[in-house]
Amino acid sequence: MYLLPTGKRSSPPSREKRVRLELKPGAVLVFAAVSLVAPSLKLALLLLASVVLHEVSHAIVAALCGSKVKAIGVNWTGTYIRREDTRRPRLNLLISLSGPLANLAIAAIAIGWLSHMNLILALGNLLPLPHSDGARAWHAISESVSG
Numbered sequence: 001m002y003l004l005p006t007g008k009r010s011s012p013p014s015r016e017k018r019v020r021l022e023l024k025p026g027a028v029l030v031f032a033a034v035s036l037v038a039p040s041l042k043l044a045l046l047l048l049a050s051v052v053l054h055e056v057s058h059a060i061v062a063a064l065c066g067s068k069v070k071a072i073g074v075n076w077t078g079t080y081i082r083r084e085d086t087r088r089p090r091l092n093l094l095i096s097l098s099g100p101l102a103n104l105a106i107a108a109i110a111i112g113w114l115s116h117m118n119l120i121l122a123l124g125n126l127l128p129l130p131h132s133d134g135a136r137a138w139h140a141i142s143e144s145v146s147g
């Protein structure tokens with residue numbers, strides 16, 4: 001059920017408003033990698049939750065800025081969001097940075113291994129490697145400067 005701010009019930013959102021969850025077969029590799037590096041099942045689940053929060057923060061910032069998020073997914077390379085309206089460089093920069101910022105926030109409040117892993121996730125995602133948040137951020141900056 002979906003609740004309006006007034007507490008009244010409304011009908012579920014139409015298909016166009018829904019965010020699709022895409023779980024590709026390659027997601028098994030992500031889960032396997034997390035379970036291999038985590039010292040316990042509890043920490044593995046907390047790290048997966050961190051990865052989900054990273055992606056959800058991208059989606060929330062996109063939605064708050066008026067960009068339609070079509071899907072949140074996991075494939076063999078990691079997690080991703082698919083959205084419409086990707087031609088706004090400043091918005092792309094904000095969205096790109098929001099995921100690593102979520103990991104930095106988690107690193108600040110978590111302790112020990114989980115804090116370190118979130119710091120690694122944040123900094124690793126900021127590297128300008130193909131398909132990374134860092135590459136998207138640099139691309140958005142170069143588009144803003146040139147156009």
Ligand SMILES: [Zn+2]
Pocket residue numbers: 054055058096099100125133
């Ligand atoms: Zn990201």
